[in-house]
Amino acid sequence: MNEKQRHEQNQIKQSHASDQASDERNLERLKDKTSDDFIKYFEATYEPPNLRKAQKRGKQDIQYHDDFEIEEQFRDLGVGKKYLIRTYGCQMNEHDTEVMSGILEEMGYEATTDQKEADMILLNTCAIRENAENKVFGELGHLKSLKVENPDLIIGVCGCMSQEESVVNRILAKHHHVDLIFGTHNIHRLPQLVQNAYLSKERVVEVWSKEGDVIENLPKRRKGQIKAWVNIMYGCDKFCTYCIVPYTRGKERSRRPEDIIQEVRHLAAQGYKEVTFLGQNVNAYGKDLDIDFGLGDLMDEVRKIDIPRVRFTTSHPRDFDDRLIEVLGKGDNLMPHIHLPVQSGNSDVLKLMGRKYTREQYLELVDKIKEAIPHATFSTDIIVGFPNETEEQFEDTMTLYDEVGFEHAYTFIFSPRDGTPADKFKDEVTEDEKKQRLYRLNDKVNAYAKEAMKKYEGQTVKVLVEGESKNNPDVLAGYTEHSKLVNFTGPKSAIGDIVEVEITQAKTWSLDGVMVEEAVEVK
Ligand code: 5AD
Ligand code: SF4
16 A cells, blocks of 8 residues: 555544534434434435545546556466365455456466365355355354465455454454455456465455446456356446445445446357346446446447347346336347346335335335336345334335336345444344344245245246256256246257247246247347
8 A cells, every 4th residue: 555545544444433422422313212313313414425425536536447458477476276166245245256266377377176275265255234244254253274284275355344444453453264355346356366365474454445446357257157247347436324335335336337338249259148237226327437437328239249148137126217117118038127226115215225116106216217118127125123123114115016027126124334323323123023023024025025926927038047056957948038037958959049838837936848949040
């Protein structure tokens, strides 16, 4: 870290500390108050904690680098050595692992799945909920004996947890067998960091909170040859009050359209059949660019590329605009399944969450999408047990689920995250009540999933065949346009093709079927 970066980090730390002190004083006054008092307090005082600073750091700060190259001195560092990366959390992390694997393999490392033969183990971590962090600390505990057996083993921690000061301090104090800690903005520095870890007797820690840069042409070791992830933007400026992502992933930075299009063209030429655009809040794509070009425009461009399937995740309802809906309505290779996190069905809770839409606005958006894409299906993310969520407020989430008719949902109990505004909200709801709400919601989720699957019995659907089924090598598996898993009988030669499958039986989370035709013509 140079002088300038150190100075910036200190400044950010100091301003965080003063924001926190004033928040704490205000919240002290709110002890023993009702949910209405919280809303009043919230309206009077809420300001996204870091957004202003993120904006001040400014879009002029974003630099695009097209010249990534692994220096000669690092190219042989991994020859004869093996690496293993354990990935926790979201697709963004999965894709970061593909980039880190790409870098390590260009340094001569070979991948292994056996930790006993690994010379380097990296934990690519997730900070979204406490249990995600606990898993990593548990794994760090297990790795200790491996390090005793093999003192030359390099153990590294990267990903979202390493962006948290408290986590880094805990690792430094208690997990002396960790050699390397680096942040989400430091992935491109992996060659230097690995070399430092070999040379240095000290632990190597490099975590930048300054996030301005977008690094293009990083090598990638993609997991498969059929589906690929493509980052379209990094970071998040939404600052939902429960969420740690804007702190761990930094401010929103969009990749340039031409770089994205070029990557998709390249993937299509390599024979990939599906791309998923990735970002924490893809609907904000382009807002930080100097040109008037949003996600709708990007999807319209990618529609013209000869790649059979395009998806995107994750959406924020607030920024899901008419242009995007219009373009998705054109269909073609734009898949009709939409993941649209709602988080809660109650407008007061949504306000406290800082989501910036109401129940009614969410439902209006869903109606608009259904009108433009009549066969669209929806899935969502829901948090139950947000601080002081009442039984009635929870019931609103249950009725919203019915109104939309989601086909699937990821459901979570609120997990307080250090440094986020919601962490400081006083909470009267017991853990047991929260669990009961989660069970009730999950019963509903399962019932809807089953019903959605049932509809397909007797129908013929298009399936992108990904390979043999996990449980039975005589059965093939793939996904429909609406992201439903299908297990079916058919020739192995169909792997990598889009084929028609007749559904014979629906289960809760998958469909069984028989292939009816050779590969179908796509586009
Ligand atoms: N507690 C519980 N769930 C959370 N999520 C994000 N932050 C938290 C938290 N603090 C959920 C949201 C988000 C998904 C990726 O994780 O539902 O959409
Ligand atoms: Fe977190 Fe998503 Fe909200 Fe961003 S939009 S703060 S990533 S929940």
